[in-house]
Structure formats: structure tokens, C-alpha cells
Amino acid sequence: MIEVTDLVRHYPVVTGLRALFSADRHKLVRAVDGVSFRVGDGEVLGIVGESGCGKSTTAKMLAGLEAPTAGSIRINGQDASDLRDRDRKEFHREVQMVFQDPYGSINPSHDVFQVVSRPLVYQGERDRKAIRRRVLAAMDQVGLSPPDLYLGKHPHLLSGGQRQRLCIARAIILNPTFLVADEPISMLDVSIKWDIIRLLRRLVRETGLSLIYITHDLATVSTICDRLAIMYLGKIVETGPALKILTAPAHPYTKALIASIPSPVPGARREAADIKGAMPDAITPTGGCGFVDRCPVAVKRCAVSEPALTRYQGRDAACHLLAESGPAAVPIAMEA
Ligand SMILES: Nc1ncnc2c1ncn2[C@@H]1O[C@H](COP(=O)(O)OP(=O)(O)O)[C@@H](O)[C@H]1O
Ligand SMILES: [Mg+2]
Structure with missing residues (x-):
């Protein structure tokens, strides 16, 4: 079980020497807040969530590729920040990542065998027979079979879908507890997207691993997700059972996201129009709700006080x- 609490990652807006002289030197991007x-x-x-809302930053912190500014990540009760460097390497081995770009995350000078075996070698495995056996097993699990057809090949000779399978094989070869897949299908052809989704679903079922599936595209989530967390501007605005959120979204942002996809699940309610404008920058905190500028139902209070995630009809929403309970709110237009 993985448990994330109040995770925060801020980046300086300007870095390096320029920061010494810049008027923006104290400003921070609240990537995850x-x-x-x-x-x-x-x-x-x-x-x-939309591009820029902090999904990848969250993923990288889980996999130990970025250090949190604040907050904690616990895996099976153990806090990552309590560990010494060597133990932390072991700890983060439990969390493996699959990236959006199956081209960019592979060393182009390695062949398929080298790509898949690399995590084992890195962890200190020296037994060549054992390495080969585990490489073949991982390739079989992801549907790159018969493995002999692929082993000596260079990844650039594979199709996009095969390359993403290769990345998944590399991610599961150490039997991680968690897989974080960051937009794993967004760069693939439509025809193979569903193959990769089905593969991930099957791996979860067969191996019992937990999956964090990151996407900006709600159309695929009902097939694979048990629960959803909808992110906006570095925060979770709604979270709960996937089917509940897809069929009866509560937060105005979730409603708008769902209204913009063709058909999330049969019978889903659609009542919100498309959201207008773009997500604001994550630099200037407003003190209010991050969605207020784009929200069709915002009231005055939304601009000055930030809503917390609270229980609402079987899920949590921040609105x-x-x-x-409490007084019924009046939309801004009526308050005036
Ligand atoms: N290394 C970095 N330095 C500065 N800003 C960053 C860095 N990485 C991400 N950001 C900013 O943090 C925000 C969230 O980015 P990211 O986590 O990549 O979003 P997503 O994956 O949802 O598209 C964006 O505003 C992005 O520009
Ligand atoms: Mg991203």
C-alpha cells in the first residue's frame, strides 16, 4: 500500500545566475501543492487533469526521481524520507515508472535484451542464466513473444506499441509493488492504445501490483481505474470510485472534463458545457479556489476562500x- 500525505513540490521560477538579479527570484511554481x-x-x-496540473511531478516524486518540498510518501508503512541513501534505492525499486515517450526513455545504443535486463544488472544481478530467464519471462508477460524474435533487435526497429511494451517489461522485471504509468498511451496510435490498456489491466490482475495510471484523457479511465483523483493546479479537486465520478461528477471542473469526452460510460449524465480559457499559472496563489476564474457556478466566497476536500455523496470534492450541510450558495450573478 502506498500512502501520500500533503505532498508538495515547488520549483523556483528562475534558476541559476539569473535568479540573483531577477525580480522573480522569490517566486515559486506550485507544481504540486x-x-x-x-x-x-x-x-x-x-x-x-489537464497538461501542467502537476501529474508528472507527482509521479516523479513517487518514483524517487524528484524530492518533495514537503509531505510524505509511505510504502507499506515505511516513510521514504526516513531512509538512508542505500535503503532508499531499495525502497524506490518498489515503484517503477512507465513514461509517456517510449522513444525518449530508451537508450538508443542498447538492444532489447540490454534494455530489459538493465534494472537487474543495476541491482547487482550477475548470474547470466538468471538474467536471461527473467528477461524472457518479463517479455512474455508483456506480449513480446516469442522473445527470440526481439532480443537482439534495436528498439528503433520496433513499432510504437512494441516499444511501450518493452518499457513495461523493463518496469516490471524487478517485481515492483507499484507501477506508475505517466500518460503511457498518449503518443501511441489509436489502434494500439487499447492493447496497452488491456496489458496494464492484465498485469495488475495477474501480479497483484498496484497501478497509478496518469492521463489527461478521461475516455480510457473507466476501463482500467478503480478510483480516480482529478487534479487541477497542483491539487486534487475530486477523488473517489471511478464509476461514481464518471457517472455523477460533483466538482464543476470534473463535470466540464466529462462533458468534453464523447462517452465515458454508457448512461453517463452530461450537464456541464465545455470549460473556457486555460488553467492559470501555478505561481500566484489567490487565496481562493484555483478554478474560480473558469467556473460557471462560482460564488463570491470562491474567490477569497479555498475549499478543502470534503465528503460528498460517496466521494471527496473540494467545492x-x-x-x-450549510446554507445554500447563490451563484455570483444572482448575488450582485
Ligand atoms: N523542473 C521544473 N522546473 C520548473 N517548473 C517545472 C518543472 N517541472 C514542472 N514544472 C512546472 O510545474 C507544473 C506542473 O508540471 P507537470 O507536473 O509536468 O504537469 P503535468 O504532468 O500534469 O502536465 C507546470 O507548471 C510546469 O511548468
Ligand atoms: Mg506530464
């Missing part, structure tokens, strides 16, 4: 208008 969630064994959590 207080995110909490849990993923149980064999569970699939979808993290969904002042969804308080289960």
Missing part, C-alpha cells in the same frame, strides 16, 4: 457549493 491519496494492493488509481 498538497496532494494526499492512498493506493491499496492490486488497486488502480487514475490521476487525471464550496457542495457542502452537504
Whole structure:
């Protein structure tokens, strides 16, 4: 089980020497700004949101590729920041990543065998027979079979889908507890997207690993995700069972996201129009709800006070208008 609590990652807006003289030197990009969630064994959590909302930064912190500015990541009860360097390497081995770009994340001078065996070698495995056996098993698991057809090949001779399978084989060869797939299908042809989704789903079922599936595209999540976390501007604005959120979204942002896809699940309600404008920058905190400028139902309070995630009809949502008790809110237009 992986448990993330109040995870924060800020980046300086300007870096290097320029920062000494820049008026913006104290400014920060709040890439991830207080995110909490849990993923149980064999569970699939979808993290969904527009480009720039902090999905990849969250993923990189989980995999140990970025250090959190604040907050904690616990895997099976163990806190990553309590560990010494050597143990941390072991710890983060439990979390493997599959990246968006199956071309960019492969060393072009390696052949297929080298790509898949590399994590084993890196972890200190020297037994050549054992390495070969595990490479063949991993390739078989991801559907690169018969493996002999691929082993000596260079990855640039593979198709996009085969290359993503290769990346998945490399990610599962150390039997991780968690797989974080960051937009694994967004660069693939439509025809093979579903093959990769089905593959991930099968791996979860067969191996019991937990999956964090990151996407900006809600159309695929009902097939693979048990639960969803909808992110906006570095924060989770709605989280709960996938089917509940897809069929009866509560947060205005989630409603708009769902309204913009053709058909998330049969019978889904559609009541919101497309959202206008773009996500604001994550630099200037407003003190209010991050979605206020684009929200069709915002009230005055939304501009000055930030809503917290609270329980609402079987999920958690961060919206002042969804308080289960309390005075009914009046849309801004009517308040005036
Ligand atoms: N290394 C970095 N330095 C500065 N800003 C960054 C860095 N990485 C990401 N950001 C910023 O953090 C925000 C979130 O980025 P990211 O996590 O990549 O979003 P997503 O994956 O959802 O598209 C964006 O505004 C992005 O520009
Ligand atoms: Mg990203």
C-alpha cells in the first residue's frame, strides 16, 4: 500500500545566475501543492487533469526521481524520507515508472535484451542464466513473444506499441509493488492504445501490483481505474470510485472534463458545457479556489476562500457549493 500525505513540490521560477538579479527570484511554481491519496494492493488509481496540473511531478516524486518540498510518501508503512541513501534505492525499486515517450526513455545504443535486463544488472544481478530467464519471462508477460524474435533487435526497429511494451517489461522485471504509468498511451496510435490498456489491466490482475495510471484523457479511465483523483493546479479537486465520478461528477471542473469526452460510460449524465480559457499559472496563489476564474457556478466566497476536500455523496470534492450541510450558495450573478 502506498500512502501520500500533503505532498508538495515547488520549483523556483528562475534558476541559476539569473535568479540573483531577477525580480522573480522569490517566486515559486506550485507544481504540486498538497496532494494526499492512498493506493491499496492490486488497486488502480487514475490521476487525471489537464497538461501542467502537476501529474508528472507527482509521479516523479513517487518514483524517487524528484524530492518533495514537503509531505510524505509511505510504502507499506515505511516513510521514504526516513531512509538512508542505500535503503532508499531499495525502497524506490518498489515503484517503477512507465513514461509517456517510449522513444525518449530508451537508450538508443542498447538492444532489447540490454534494455530489459538493465534494472537487474543495476541491482547487482550477475548470474547470466538468471538474467536471461527473467528477461524472457518479463517479455512474455508483456506480449513480446516469442522473445527470440526481439532480443537482439534495436528498439528503433520496433513499432510504437512494441516499444511501450518493452518499457513495461523493463518496469516490471524487478517485481515492483507499484507501477506508475505517466500518460503511457498518449503518443501511441489509436489502434494500439487499447492493447496497452488491456496489458496494464492484465498485469495488475495477474501480479497483484498496484497501478497509478496518469492521463489527461478521461475516455480510457473507466476501463482500467478503480478510483480516480482529478487534479487541477497542483491539487486534487475530486477523488473517489471511478464509476461514481464518471457517472455523477460533483466538482464543476470534473463535470466540464466529462462533458468534453464523447462517452465515458454508457448512461453517463452530461450537464456541464465545455470549460473556457486555460488553467492559470501555478505561481500566484489567490487565496481562493484555483478554478474560480473558469467556473460557471462560482460564488463570491470562491474567490477569497479555498475549499478543502470534503465528503460528498460517496466521494471527496473540494467545492464550496457542495457542502452537504450549510446554507445554500447563490451563484455570483444572482448575488450582485
Ligand atoms: N523542473 C521544473 N522546473 C520548473 N517548473 C517545472 C518543472 N517541472 C514542472 N514544472 C512546472 O510545474 C507544473 C506542473 O508540471 P507537470 O507536473 O509536468 O504537469 P503535468 O504532468 O500534469 O502536465 C507546470 O507548471 C510546469 O511548468
Ligand atoms: Mg506530464
